[in-house]
Structure formats: C-alpha cells, structure tokens
Amino acid sequence: MILSSNVITSKGFLGFFQKKSVEVVAGFDEPAIIPEPAFISKQASLSVESKNDEEIKNEMNEMKRLLQEMRQSVSFSNFPDELKPLLTYLENQGLSKELILQVGNEIFGQMKENKKDFSKEEQLQIAMTVLSKEFSELPFGGITFSRKFINVLGPTGVGKTTTIAKIAARALLEHKKKIGFITTDTYRIAAIEQLRTYANLLQAPVEIAYNSNDFEDAIMKMKDLDLIFIDTAGRNYKEMKFVDDLKRLIDFSLDMESFLVLSVTSKEEDMKTIINRFTSFPVEKFIFTKVDETGSIGPMFNLMRQYKIGTAYYTDGQEVPEDIVEADVDKMLKLLLAGAKHA
Ligand SMILES: Nc1nc2c(ncn2[C@@H]2O[C@H](COP(=O)(O)OP(=O)(O)O)[C@@H](O)[C@H]2O)c(=O)[nH]1
Numbered sequence: 317m318i319l320s321s322n323v324i325t326s327k328g329f330l331g332f333f334q335k336k337s338v339e340v341v342a343g344f345d346e347p348a349i350i351p352e353p354a355f356i357s358k359q360a361s362l363s364v365e366s367k368n369d370e371e372i373k374n375e376m377n378e379m380k381r382l383l384q385e386m387r388q389s390v391s392f393s394n395f396p397d398e399l400k401p402l403l404t405y406l407e408n409q410g411l412s413k414e415l416i417l418q419v420g421n422e423i424f425g426q427m428k429e430n431k432k433d434f435s436k437e438e439q440l441q442i443a444m445t446v447l448s449k450e451f452s453e454l455p456f457g458g459i460t461f462s463r464k465f466i467n468v469l470g471p472t473g474v475g476k477t478t479t480i481a482k483i484a485a486r487a488l489l490e491h492k493k494k495i496g497f498i499t500t501d502t503y504r505i506a507a508i509e510q511l512r513t514y515a516n517l518l519q520a521p522v523e524i525a526y527n528s529n530d531f532e533d534a535i536m537k538m539k540d541l542d543l544i545f546i547d548t549a550g551r552n553y554k555e556m557k558f559v560d561d562l563k564r565l566i567d568f569s570l571d572m573e574s575f576l577v578l579s580v581t582s583k584e585e586d587m588k589t590i591i592n593r594f595t596s597f598p599v600e601k602f603i604f605t606k607v608d609e610t611g612s613i614g615p616m617f618n619l620m621r622q623y624k625i626g627t628a629y630y631t632d633g634q635e636v637p638e639d640i641v642e643a644d645v646d647k648m649l650k651l652l653l654a655g656a657k658h659a
C-alpha cells in the first residue's frame with residue numbers, strides 16, 4: 317500500500333539543473349495469519365520530467381520489482397522458534413519464499429488451532445501434505461510406452477545422452493522393447509561415439525541425422541522398432557537460432573514424447589531462460605539431472621510450480637542404467653525433506 321507521496325526538488329547549481337522527483341513510500345503488509353505483521357517499508361523515487369511510455373513502463377517495473385523485493389525480505393521472525401529450523405532448511409534447499417510461507421503458515425495455523433507445539437516429525441508431516449497438494453495436479457512418471465518416439469531436449473552437458481541411455485536400457489531390459497536411437501547431435505564426433513557406445517552395449521541400431529532428410533530416412537529404417545530414442549545436440553539455447561535449427565531438423569508432429577532435461581546444478585534463473593526458449597516445443601515433462609551433485613534441490617519444485625510442468629525422471633549419478641529414478645511427488649518431496657529431520 318502507498319503510505320505517502322511527496323514532490324521533492326533536488327538542489328541544483330544556483331537554482332539551475334533542479335530535478336523534480338516524486339517520492340513514494342510504500343509498505344507491504346503480511347497475510348493475516350502471521351501475528352504482529354512484519355512491517356517493511358522502502359522508498360522509491362519516480363522522476364516526473366519528460367516521460368514517454370517506455371520510461372513509465374520501466375518505472376512501473378522498478379516499482380514492481382521493489383514490491384517483490386519487500387515481499388522477499390519477509391523473514392521468518394513472525395513464526396515461533398520451533399518452526400525456524402524447518403523453514404531455514406527449506407530456504408537453504410532453495411525452495412521459493414512463497415512455498416516456504418505456505419508451509420510455515422499451515423503448520424503455525426494448525427499449532428494455534430490445536431493449542432500445542434508440533435514435533436519435528438509432525439511438522440514434516442504437514443509440510444509433506446501442503447507441498448504434495450501443491451503439485452497434485454501435475455503429471456509425474458516416466459515414458460508411457462504409448463508413443464513411438466522419445467525425444468530429449470536441453471542445454472549442453474546436462475546429461476541428455478546419458479539419461480536417454482538409462483531410459484533406453486530400462487525399456488530394453490525391463491520391458492523387453494525393441495529400441496533404436498537417432499542422434500541429431502552431429503556437432504561433436506565424441507557425442508556420436510558416446511551414443512554409439514551405449515547403443516552397441518544394448519545391441520540397438522543408431523542412425524545419425526545431419527539434416528531433416530536424414531531424419532526421415534532414419535525413421536523409415538527403424539519403422540519396425542517399438543521405441544526410438546532421439547538424442548539432440550547440446551547447444552547454447554540461450555540463442556534463439558539454435559532453437560530454430562532444432563525445429564527444422566526434428567519433426568515434432570510425430571507420435572512423440574519430448575522431455576526437457578535440466579541439471580539441478582544450474583542456476584535457477586538460467587534454467588528459466590532455457591525453459592522460456594522451449595515454450596514453443598511440446599515439452600511433456602522435465603527430467604532433472606545431477607541431483608547427486610547438489611545439496612539444494614528446491615529449484616525443481618519452484619520450476620514445476622511456475623511452469624506447471626511435471627517431472628518424468630530425476631537422475632542421481634553417472635552409472636548407466638542404474639542412476640535414474642522415475643519421478644513421483646512423494647519420492648521427490650521425500651528427497652527434498654530428507655535432511656530436515658536433522659536440521
Ligand atoms: N553426477 C552426475 N553426473 C551426470 C548425471 N547425468 C549425467 N552426468 C554426467 O554429465 C556429463 C555430461 O553428460 P552427457 O550425457 O554427455 O550430457 P549431454 O551433453 O546433455 O548429452 C557426463 O560426464 C555424465 O556422466 C547425473 O545424474 N549425476
């Protein structure tokens with residue numbers, strides 16, 4: 317809410333170069349469930365001279381950003397002490413403030429309702445319930461075996477080829493499917509060799525597609541197989557050009573499931589940039605890799621929530637085919653909360 321606004325004239329040299337600004341003081345009030353709301357206020361200056369639409373838009377954005385920052389700087393000081401270890405743990409996991417507050421408010425609300433404190437176990441139980449409800453609408457789980465083509469997309473080095481080998485190996489060994497591979501990653505010889513090595517181990521055919529004609533040919537050659545795994549190039553998908561190249565090469569109208577592979581070791585902001593680049597692709601679910609390499613897996617949940625995309629698998633090591641887990645909400649939340657008991 318706006319608390320006050322004021323026109324301020326800054327001192328100029330001998331009255332010249334004076335600048336008029338409007339000072340707006342705004343505050344952010346906590347939701348009602350938190351007692352004695354933390355009251356935070358910050359100041360923002362809006363310049364009133366020479367405004368065009370662009371400038372006004374920028375200033376509005378700046379205001380929005382400031383308000384968001386105020387919201388972000390809400391500390392846990394309003395929650396009782398016995399709740400703080402869990403909330404701090406979730407913060408260290410990189411879970412978004414919004415989700416943490418949801419958990420905190422629910423536990424605190426129930427504490428007040430029952431007029432008693434909750435043990436760590438009880439808190440975790442409530443956290444689990446709150447969070448699983450949050451993700452209950454999203455799809456989880458691995459390939460459905462109902463579509464012929466399985467396609468992995470994503471940036472360089474996240475583990476696309478390794479992951480596709482893990483999924484393919486399981487389809488062959490556990491589900492006895494006839495499998496094959498097509499790679500469109502022709503930029504590095506090592507990338508082709510890597511896929512070939514896995515394919516040879518699984519005694520499965522590999523086709524290499526340098527262009528869309530090769531891709532069509534490969535599909536024809538493999539028409540009798542049950543499942544065809546398509547490996548794509550790791551490119552710098554922050555550049556739109558590479559995204560467009562991919563669309564030209566692969567026929568996304570095929571009977572296909574596409575997964576966007578992201579490494580949990582990446583910065584959340586960078587993952588968002590990638591996801592935004594792939595919004596025009598039919599991404600079914602995420603695959604999160606390198607869960608074993610990080611102590612903070614909160615971003616997986618933030619991204620699922622923000623983009624309303626579920627998770628097919630997460631991977632937790634370099635071993636093929638062992639280190640992959642078919643995702644469901646319960647497993648993922650247990651992974652998130654695993655260290656909280658000792659927090
Ligand atoms: N620690 C760890 N390393 C992984 C995981 N998945 C893949 N890697 C490694 O990440 C590196 C790049 O993998 P690769 O499949 O070639 O990535 P691509 O460029 O996306 O195809 C390799 O060294 C993999 O062994 C994982 O779940 N955990």
Ligand SMILES: [Mg+2]
Nearest residue numbers: 476477501507
């Ligand atoms: Mg690769």
